[in-house]
Amino acid sequence: MPQVQACPVIVTDATRWVLTRRARGQKTQHRDKVRAWIVLLAAQRWSNAAIAIEVGIGVDTMRTWRGRFAAQGLAGLLDRARSGRPPRFSPVQVAQVKALACQLPVRAGVALSRWSCPELAREVVGQGIAEAISASTVWRWLVREAIKPWQYRSWLFPRDPDFAEKAGRVLDLYERRWEGQRLGPREYVISSDEKTSIQARCRCHPSLAPGQARMMRVNHEYERGGALAYLAAYDVHQARVFGSCAPSTGIVPFMALAEQVMTLEPYASAKRVFWVVDNGSSHRGQTAINRLAARFPNTVMVHTPVHASWLNQVEIFFSVVQRKVFSPNDFTDLAEVEQRLVDFEKRYNATAKPFQWKFTGDDLRDLLIRIAQHEQQETGIQLRTAA
Incomplete structure (x- = not known):
């Protein structure tokens, strides 16, 4: 019987360079190495049987890849598309x-x-x-689809009837505008609030510093050393913090904080100083506005909407304090808590930069549209349920 001739394989210099890198590559998959060696040896006119023995595969497999390369070149060494297992679900x-x-x-x-x-x-x-x-x-x-029904987050629905107007005024102040006019160089914006019930927890055993392959360890048991309130005023555009501690919140501690800030320059001689506050009992309503203006005529108190303390930038500073000063809470007494806060204020003011506030008036309008759509949807569901 006549002898079957192997498919002739011709390899150009460029193709040989690609195949050589593929055959000797440290991260090349084994199947791609085998196919590259088949072609390289075939180009040297090795017989099918010799190549099969050298590479360690069957002769039929060797013929398949040799024939595919001879017909299609490098593209013939790729796996063909497979149908795979038919889907079980539509x-x-x-x-x-x-x-x-x-x-x-x-x-x-x-x-x-x-x-x-x-x-x-x-x-x-x-x-x-x-x-x-x-x-x-x-x-x-x-x-x-990034659907995670096992997770949830809480939120507060704005219930202030003047939400849009009040929120708009606060956002304008952050952008250095008031009633459509740009703020001047002698006008400042202060964001102020209180962080209540800061406890001094004295751990029953000393905390252990972190080490190799070991995180910091804090004893679970502790003794309570009392609690205090931390009041802070944050200059939005200059990133300066003024803080004070008090046994509890109230009108007197808040006015003491205002006294602390407004007797310093540049606020004492400023044209106007806007105080952004929430609706806490220490500074709620028109009475608080009048009280602050009577003591400091160059101040203007601006309230955030009800249930919208997230518009108050000092809350961001409080989150920094919580992470860097109070967690984990391990203090011997309230005096140590207060001293830590004083030291942190100095450290923070030395390097602080204004927060990159990204919630703008356009975002507020989008939020109001989503709220309106949500209310319409809820109303429709209630009507269908009642029907």
């Missing part, structure tokens, strides 16, 4: 599972506060969406 079923995950469990008649993947898989089977499904399959589908 696109409609996938959409139904995602829609179920986006509903509160109570709406589906399930006695749960939030979904987990196992509970979703169980409910999918219970509703007849699928005969059987695993929790991992549900998780993969939800991850593709």
Whole structure:
């Protein structure tokens, strides 16, 4: 019988360079190395049997890759598209599972506060969406759409009837505007509030410093050493903090903080100093506005809307204090707490920069639109339920 001739293989210099790198690459997959060696040896006119023995594969496999390269070049060494296992679930079923995950469990008649993947898989089977499904399959589908029904975050719904007007004034001040006019060089914006119930917790055993492969350790048991309130006034545009401690909050501690700030320059001789405050009892309503203006005529108190303390920039400073000064809480007494706060203020003022406030008037308008849409949706649901 006539002898079968092997497919001739011709390799250009550029192709040989690619194949050599692929055959000798440290991170090249094994299958790609084998295919590269097959072609390189075939280009040297090795026989099929010799190449198969050298590479360690069957002759039929060797012929396949030699023939593909001879016909298609480097593209012939790639895996062909495969159909794979047919899908077990239809696109409609996938959409139904995602829609179920986006509903509160109570709406589906399930006695749960939030979904987990196992509970979703169980409910999918219970509703007849699928005969059987695993929790991992549900998780993969939800991850593709960034749906995480097992997580939640709380929020406050604005209930101030003048929310838009009050929030707009605060945002204008952050952008150095007031009633449509730019603030002058002798006009300042102070954000002020109180951080209440700061405890001095004396740990029953000393805290252990971190070490190699060991995080800081803090004893769980502690003795209470009392509590105090921390009042702070933050200059929004100059990033300066003025703080004081008091046994509790109230009108007297707040006015003492105002005295502390307004007797210093440049605020004492400023044209106007705007004080942004929330609606706490220490500075609530027109009475507080009049009280501050009577003591310091160049001050203007501006209230944030009710349930909108997040508009007060000093809350960002308080979050910094909580992370860097109080957590973990390990103080022998209140005097140590107060001294730590005084020292931190000096450290903070030495390097502080104004916060990059990103919530603008445009964001406020978008928020109001979403609130209106939410109210319309809730009204529609209530009407349908009543019907």
